[in-house]
Structure formats: C-alpha cells, structure tokens
Amino acid sequence: MSTLAAPRWTLWLPLALFCLFVALVVLGLITPKNTDIASKMVGKPMPAFDLRPAADGRPGLATRDLQGGHARLVNIFASWCLPCRVEAPVLGELARQGVEINGIAIRDRKEDLAGYLAANGNPYARIGADDVSAVQLAIGSSGVPETFVIDPAGVIRYQHIGEIRPEQVPMILDKLREADRSGAGR
Amino acid sequence: MRGLALLAPVALLAAGPALADGNLPPAPFAYRQLDDPAQEAKAKALMETLRCLVCQSQSIADSDAPIAGDMRSEVRIRIARGEEPEAIRSWLIQRYGDYVTYKPRLDRLTWPLFALPGLVLVAALAGFARRIRRKDTA
Numbered sequence: 001m002s003t004l005a006a007p008r009w010t011l012w013l014p015l016a017l018f019c020l021f022v023a024l025v026v027l028g029l030i031t032p033k034n035t036d037i038a039s040k041m042v043g044k045p046m047p048a049f050d051l052r053p054a055a056d057g058r059p060g061l062a063t064r065d066l067q068g069g070h071a072r073l074v075n076i077f078a079s080w081c082l083p084c085r086v087e088a089p090v091l092g093e094l095a096r097q098g099v100e101i102n103g104i105a106i107r108d109r110k111e112d113l114a115g116y117l118a119a120n121g122n123p124y125a126r127i128g129a130d131d132v133s134a135v136q137l138a139i140g141s142s143g144v145p146e147t148f149v150i151d152p153a154g155v156i157r158y159q160h161i162g163e164i165r166p167e168q169v170p171m172i173l174d175k176l177r178e179a180d181r182s183g184a185g186r
Numbered sequence: 187m188r189g190l191a192l193l194a195p196v197a198l199l200a201a202g203p204a205l206a207d208g209n210l211p212p213a214p215f216a217y218r219q220l221d222d223p224a225q226e227a228k229a230k231a232l233m234e235t236l237r238c239l240v241c242q243s244q245s246i247a248d249s250d251a252p253i254a255g256d257m258r259s260e261v262r263i264r265i266a267r268g269e270e271p272e273a274i275r276s277w278l279i280q281r282y283g284d285y286v287t288y289k290p291r292l293d294r295l296t297w298p299l300f301a302l303p304g305l306v307l308v309a310a311l312a313g314f315a316r317r318i319r320r321k322d323t324a
Contacts, residue, residue, distance in 0.1 A: 035242060037239060037282055037283070037285050037286075038283070039281060039282070040279075040280055040281055040282065040283050041280075041281055080209070107210045107252060107256075108210070109209065109210060112209070131210055131213075132213035132214075132256045132259055132260070133213075133252075133253055133256035133257075133260075134256075134260070136253070136256075137256065137257065137260060137278075137281065138281070139281070140280075140281030140282050142239035142240065142253070142282065143239070143240060143253075
C-alpha cells in the first residue's frame with residue numbers, strides 16, 4: 001500500500017488548482033470588456049474597389065484615388081450613424097488643417113446623405129457609396145465610424161475604431177505624418 | 187390650431203432622421219437562398235460557423251444585423267461563383283482575424299488545446315498500466 005501513496009505535497013494540489021481558477025475568474029472580471037475587432041489589413045495595400053458617387057457634387061471613390069502624393073484618411077460613416085454626427089466637426093477641423101478625407105457611406109440613401117452633409121458639414125473630397133458593405137468587409141472594418149490612414153503608396157497604415165475625438169486630432173496628424181514617411185520611400 | 191398641435195409629434199417623427207442601420211433594402215442574397223440546394227447547403231454550413239461582427243455571440247446565419255446580412259450575401263455570391271467555403275473563411279480571417287470564425291484553427295497558439303486531451307489520455311493509460319503491473323507482482 002505504501003508504495004502507492006502519493007508524495008505529501010500533492011495534498012495541496014486541489015487547493016492550488018482552485019486558487020488558480022479563482023485568479024483566472026477575477027482577472028476576467030477586472031479586465032475591461034473590449035469588443036473592438038482590429039482589422040488585420042493594417043500594413044496591407046487597400047483592396048481593389050470602385051464605388052459610385054454617394055452624393056451630388058462629390059466624385060465616387062476607387063482604389064486608384066488613394067495612391068500618390070500624400071497620406072490621406074478614409075472615413076467609414078453613414079447618415080444613420082449617431083457617433084458620426086459627433087465626429088463630423090472633428091473631421092471638419094482635420095479638413096481645415098489640410099487633411100484629405102475620403103468618405104465611404106455605408107448602406108445610405110442619397111437623400112438621407114444629402115440631409116446629413118447639409119446639417120453636419122461636408123469635409124469629404126470624395127464619397128463612395130458602399131450599399132452592401134463590400135468594401136467595409138474587404139478592409140476588415142466592422143462598424144461605423146471607423147477611419148483608416150492610407151499612405152501615399154496606397155497601403156493601410158492605421159485603423160481608428162469609433163469616432164475621432166477632438167483631443168485625438170494631434171494623434172491622427174502624427175499617424176498621417178508617419179504614413180507620409182513610410183510611403184514616400186516606395 | 188389644437189388639432190395641429192396634436193399632430194406636431196407625429197410630424198416630428200416623420201421628419202426625424204433615420205436612426206436605424208440605414209433604410210436601404212438588404213443586400214441581394216441576405217435573405218434569399220441560392221437556387222442550387224447543394225450550394226445553399228454549403229453556404230448555410232459556412233454561415234453557421236462565421237461570427238457576427240456586431241452581435242458578438244451570434245453566427246451570421248442567426249443575426250438580423252445589417253452587416254450580418256451583407257456578410258451572408260457575400261458568402262452566397264462567392265459560393266455561387268464556385269469558391270470553396272474554406273477559402274471564403276480564410277478570406278475573412280485575413281481581414282478580421284480568428285475572431286470571425288467559430289471553427290478553431292490549428293496554429294502556434296491553439297495546438298495545446300488539441301494536443302492536451304491526447305497527452306492526458308496517454309498519461310492516464312501509463313499510470314493505469316503501472317498500477318496493474320504492480321498488482322500482478324504483489
């Protein structure tokens with residue numbers, strides 16, 4: 001019988017396992033919930049697409065529009081999206097500072113979008129209409145608003161999930177400068 | 187005048203912006219099955235193992251969120267074009283990461299999950315064999 005007896009320290013094993021389990025649960029409880037899904041397309045070239053114009057007075061948006069010159073923003077938005085309204089003045093400020101902002105309007109009707117742009121301002125150089133989220137899926141975006149920094153070579157350099165808040169303007173400008181540097185060498 | 191005042195809230199409702207997720211009709215194959223039952227079965231099986239991006243505990247087959255509808259349409263169109271379900275899954279994983287699939291992949295991070303049951307079984311069998319042998323010699 002004595003040959004089968006377990007070593008003494010194994011007596012503590014169940015308690016140790018239980019403590020480990022409790023630690024795991026506590027860790028899960030105190031870690032704030034994060035439901036953001038980061039795009040895996042950062043660092044990859046913008047996929048090929050060609051969207052029809054979503055609003056009068058602004059051309060549509062195609063991949064070739066996102067290449068050459070300088071870094072630019074692509075803003076995924078919609079007239080039915082409330083946080084987009086909050087973000088609109090911040091985009092206006094970025095446009096005033098000379099940033100090129102291209103819009104992709106998700107599942108939007110022309111008249112709804114016209115009303116939205118009239119009420120919230122139009123900082124967009126181009127606005128493409130993405131009626132079935134095709135481009136949104138292709139760039140790994142999962143909601144509105146999201147903003148992508150595209151370098152001069154047409155490579156996605158940064159994804160901002162949610163609205164850009166006023167205090168984040170310098171950070172976005174930094175990301176644009178960084179993208180300008182990384183895309184210039186190509 | 188009073189009649190007009192009563193109507194005011196109704197007018198406000200009608201004039202208010204659309205705050206649902208857009209009011210475009212859904213994508214062509216969001217709620218329409220493919221004509222070929224074999225292709226539809228393939229698409230259905232895949233959709234049940236793809237995770238909705240905004241309703242995070244549902245599959246896109248379960249969800250009525252517009253983006254889930256757009257994903258179903260995308261899946262059905264690609265299946266109809268002759269793409270393999272697993273190729274569509276990898277296309278989505280390339281964009282959204284492992285998050286988007288309910289079917290776990292075997293990779294550098296997940297292999298212990300698959301290996302552990304086998305290791306435990308081997309250890310248990312070894313322990314069992316030792317015990318039996320000891321009993322025999324006793």
